[in-house]
Amino acid sequence: MFGLLETGSGFWSAIIWVIVVLIIGSIVVYVRNKGEDSYKKDTEQVKPFISGHPEESKEGSHLSASHIYWGFTEALKGYYKPLIEMHTGNINDFSSWIITVTVIVLIIIGVS
Amino acid sequence: MSILLNNSPILILALPLLAAFLIPLISRINKKTVGIFAVFVLLISLVLTILLAVKIISVGPQVYVFGAKSSSLTLPTGLKIPIRIMFQIDAMGIFMGLITAMVSFLGAVYSLAFIRKREGMDKFYSLLLLLTVGMFGMEFTGDLFNLFVFLEIASIASVALIAYRGTDFGEPAEAGFKYMIVSTISALFVLFAIGIFYGEYDLLNIAALANMIKYSQLDKIALALLLSVFAMKSGAVPMHMWTPDAYSEAPAPITMILVAASQASLYALFRIIFSLYNVHMNTLAVGWIIIIFGVLSMFIGVTMAIVQKDIKRLMAYHAVSQTGYMLLGVGVGLAVLSNPIALKDYGITAFEGGIFHIMNHAMYKGLLFLTAGALFFRTGTRNLNKMGGLAHSMKYTTIFFIVGAAAIAGLPPFNGFASKLLIYESVYKFNPLLSIIAMVVSILTLASFVKVFHSAFLGPKLPQFKDVQEVPRSMVFSMAILSCIIIVFGLFPDLIVKNLVHPAVMALVEQVKYTGTVLGGM
Numbered sequence: 001m002f003g004l005l006e007t008g009s010g011f012w013s014a015i016i017w018v019i020v021v022l023i024i025g026s027i028v029v030y031v032r033n034k035g036e037d038s039y040k041k042d043t044e045q046v047k048p049f050i051s052g053h054p055e056e057s058k059e060g061s062h063l064s065a066s067h068i069y070w071g072f073t074e075a076l077k078g079y080y081k082p083l084i085e086m087h088t089g090n091i092n093d094f095s096s097w098i099i100t101v102t103v104i105v106l107i108i109i110g111v112s
Numbered sequence: 113m114s115i116l117l118n119n120s121p122i123l124i125l126a127l128p129l130l131a132a133f134l135i136p137l138i139s140r141i142n143k144k145t146v147g148i149f150a151v152f153v154l155l156i157s158l159v160l161t162i163l164l165a166v167k168i169i170s171v172g173p174q175v176y177v178f179g180a181k182s183s184s185l186t187l188p189t190g191l192k193i194p195i196r197i198m199f200q201i202d203a204m205g206i207f208m209g210l211i212t213a214m215v216s217f218l219g220a221v222y223s224l225a226f227i228r229k230r231e232g233m234d235k236f237y238s239l240l241l242l243l244t245v246g247m248f249g250m251e252f253t254g255d256l257f258n259l260f261v262f263l264e265i266a267s268i269a270s271v272a273l274i275a276y277r278g279t280d281f282g283e284p285a286e287a288g289f290k291y292m293i294v295s296t297i298s299a300l301f302v303l304f305a306i307g308i309f310y311g312e313y314d315l316l317n318i319a320a321l322a323n324m325i326k327y328s329q330l331d332k333i334a335l336a337l338l339l340s341v342f343a344m345k346s347g348a349v350p351m352h353m354w355t356p357d358a359y360s361e362a363p364a365p366i367t368m369i370l371v372a373a374s375q376a377s378l379y380a381l382f383r384i385i386f387s388l389y390n391v392h393m394n395t396l397a398v399g400w401i402i403i404i405f406g407v408l409s410m411f412i413g414v415t416m417a418i419v420q421k422d423i424k425r426l427m428a429y430h431a432v433s434q435t436g437y438m439l440l441g442v443g444v445g446l447a448v449l450s451n452p453i454a455l456k457d458y459g460i461t462a463f464e465g466g467i468f469h470i471m472n473h474a475m476y477k478g479l480l481f482l483t484a485g486a487l488f489f490r491t492g493t494r495n496l497n498k499m500g501g502l503a504h505s506m507k508y509t510t511i512f513f514i515v516g517a518a519a520i521a522g523l524p525p526f527n528g529f530a531s532k533l534l535i536y537e538s539v540y541k542f543n544p545l546l547s548i549i550a551m552v553v554s555i556l557t558l559a560s561f562v563k564v565f566h567s568a569f570l571g572p573k574l575p576q577f578k579d580v581q582e583v584p585r586s587m588v589f590s591m592a593i594l595s596c597i598i599i600v601f602g603l604f605p606d607l608i609v610k611n612l613v614h615p616a617v618m619a620l621v622e623q624v625k626y627t628g629t630v631l632g633g634m
Contacts, residue, residue, distance in 0.1 A: 005530055005606045008461040009537045014525035014603045058572035065421050065496035065567035069559065073419055080419065083412065087353060091290050094353045098297055098344055101351055105401060106336035110329070112397035 118183065120164045121176040121199045124157050124209070125248045128216075132241035139234035147224045150237040154217040154244065161213035165206045169615060173202035173629045175254065186630045194317045194630055200254025202626060203615035207467070208251040208379045210612075211474045214597075215372040216244040218590040219365035222482055225584035226365055226489060236276060243269035243369055247376045254630065256306050257316045259380060263302060263345075266373050267295035274362045274370075287361035294354045298341040305334035318388055319630035322623060327392040335393060338384050339401065345377035348439060349408040352432045359428035360494070364485020365590075367424065368478035371431055375470050378435065382442060382620055390623040391450050399447025402439050407546060410436030410553040417560045422494045423484045426564065427477070430520060433553060434473045440550060441466025441535045444542045449621070458538040463617040464609055465534030471608070472527040472601060476519035479594040483513040486583040486591070487568055496567040503569040505580040510569050512591040517565060519598045521558035527598050530605035 003015040039045070048055055073080055116123070131153040139146050168174055176183045176199040186194050201209070220240060227236055246266025253259050275288025306316065308330050315321045325331055344351035355374075359367045385398065413433025420426035445463035448454035486509045487502065488494050503510040519526035522533075532554060540547035582588065601608055619625065 003604050003606060005533075005609060007533055007537045008458055008541075012524075012530065012533055012605070014530070014605065017524050018603070059574055062500045062571035062574070063566065064498075064500075065563055068563045068566065069418055076415075079415070083416065084419070086350075087356075087416070089353075089357065091293050094290065094294055094351075095297060097350050097353065098294065098340065101344075102301070102336060102340040105340050106333065108397060108401060109332045109336045109339075109394075112394040 116160070117163055117167060120160045121174060121201055121252055124160050124164065124213070125245050125252070127153050127157055128241040128248075129245045132238045132245065135238045135241070136234045143233060146234050146237050147220070147227070150241060151217070151220045151224065153241065154213070154220050157244070158213040158217045161206070161209050164201065165210055168201060168203055168206045169611060173200065173619070173625070175200050175629060187632065192631075193315065193320050197258060198254045198317070198630070199252040200319065200626070200629060201252050202619040202629070203612070204379070204382070204467075204619040205251050207471070207612055207616040208376060209248060211372055211375065211471055212244060212247045212251060215369055215474055215478055216240070216247075218478070218593055219369045222365040222368075222485070222587050222590035223363070224586040226485060226587060227363060232276070236273070239269045239273050239276075240366070240369070243273060243373065247373050250376045250380055254318055255316050256309060256318055256321070260299070260302050260306055263377075263380070264299055266376065267291075267299065270358075270370060270373060271295065273366045274358050276363055276366070277361070284361040287357040290354055291358045294344065298345055301337045301341040305337040308334040317630065318383070319627040322388050322390070322627050323631055325388065325392055327389070331389075335384070335389060335398070339381065339398070342377045342381035342384070343405050343439075346374045346381065347409070347432045347435050348405040349412045349432060349436070352409065352413070355432055356425045356428040359431060359481070360422055360424035364424075364481050364488065367481040367485075371477050371481070372474050374431070374435070375474060378438060378470065385446065386620040387623055387626045395449040396447050399443050399445075399449070402443030402446060403546065406436045406439030406443050407549055408436070409433060409439060411549060414553045414556045414560065418556065418563070421496050423487065423496050423564060423568065424481070424494050426496070426560065427480050427484055430480075430557060430560065431473075431477050433557065434469070434477060434520065436553070437532065437535055437550065438466045438469045438473070440539060440546060441469060444539050444546070445617075445621075448542065454542075458541040460617060460621070461534055462538035462542070463621065464613050465531050465538060467616050468534060468605070468609060468613045469531035471612070472519065472531045472598075475594050475597050475601070476516045476526070476528055479512060479516040479591055479598065480520065482587070482591050482594070483509050483516060486587055489583055489587070490580045491577060496564060499568040500571040500577075501569070501573040502577060502580065504573040505577065506582050508582055508588050509591070512595050513565065513569065515595045515598055517561035519602070521561055522554040523558070525602045527601035527605065530602060
């Protein structure tokens, strides 16, 4: 069949996937367009509530890249600390890694 | 037309090589035309590469012997070994050639607007063309010493291009210097390995060497040197540390071409392993070495990417991570190369996944680096902390970024999903843990690009970027073409796998066909 990729364990068809997504998307749009009876436009109901605090300016509340996944990197500090330290940016270290890996590969290939 | 087609293997290289040396002269007449001239030459190379690809897929491997009465005369009369320099282009070589041709052409088109600095424009395009020549040469040559020569051409051009902005900033010069050192080490290792072969067999032709190789201790030393060096040049962990510096400091279109240059090194690695050594070596041991390189690259690459704030450094670490997928797929295929049942059951599929991922990666990573270049072009920064709300003013770039990010994260229906699916399913049969790691890396890749998307494109329009506009048309054109390729490859992966990837895989696996093309018997 056109567009059918055999994967060895089954198949993949992006065309079928797109058709399924379009059907599901159409159903979602249809349900959304039916509307929500309790929704009232331009009332208090649609304003953000931040525990009673005033809303910050939109420009001032943009979350920068460093804050995203802060928890993830903090939780994995033990993994990240040596990893980042390993990336010294020093060309001597780059060369050392190349030599070290070559020696290891040489030993493995030599004895195998 | 037939003369053109018969001589296409050399014309594909000769035209950019000649143009590279003509550009300084053209620049003296009219500086503004050098870019257009480079684009025109690379377009001709692209067309010739496509024509050659059609010929190779339909007719079979092509050889081009230099200095012979006939360009297909591989063995001189009365001799049983090839003595002349030759190009030997099979389905794998032309597969890589297509990537090089497309990426170089689009890189040159993008540069028309991106490289605004008029001083040194001639040098920029000359070096870009030389880099392209080096990559084509590595992919087309059938001779080990010429592989070294073309590797050097590509490396020297890359060093100068990485440091291109060095007159204004310190970091590009530093990155270029670092790349020069690692390239020199790799060149010395390659030369030493070639010396071993020449001393042992009096041969430099890959096919002839493959026919004679005994897998002696010396051959093992040569294999270890070549494997380490080409793994390093392709950015495999833990020898990847030059990539963030080089990829982030080079101008964006050059970074895109550098990714393809790294893949040319990956191709050289595969060519050595499969066409030269093949089952003569311990395929399981070497396969596992490549798998370990792959897993380390995938995982360490993506986890290092997550903590980056510089958009190009982040993407550079992702390039390392994606190289891991290619190494994993091909490594698994190699590990079962001597086991016909496993090879048929999942080995070939793993190969196909790894090789298909090379092309997919060149397209989506190229696109992502171009979008990063577009952001830098308009905002003047690569720092994600300083960006925000750019989707308001750079709508095309935003769409192209979404396409590239979805493809690299392996979201259907984009091309990255198709190649990753082949890798997941085949590698799972070899070792489920490896497949699970690959899937986790995909999830982390998605998380990382969500961060970039949010930081750079989402949010309100920031006051400092209120005057930002969409990038010029030549830059949009390059990104649009790459996006279209990603979508078409994603929607019809079967066409690419059947017509390009599978023949490329079989060209690697069937060593007899490679040697037979030169030595006869085919």
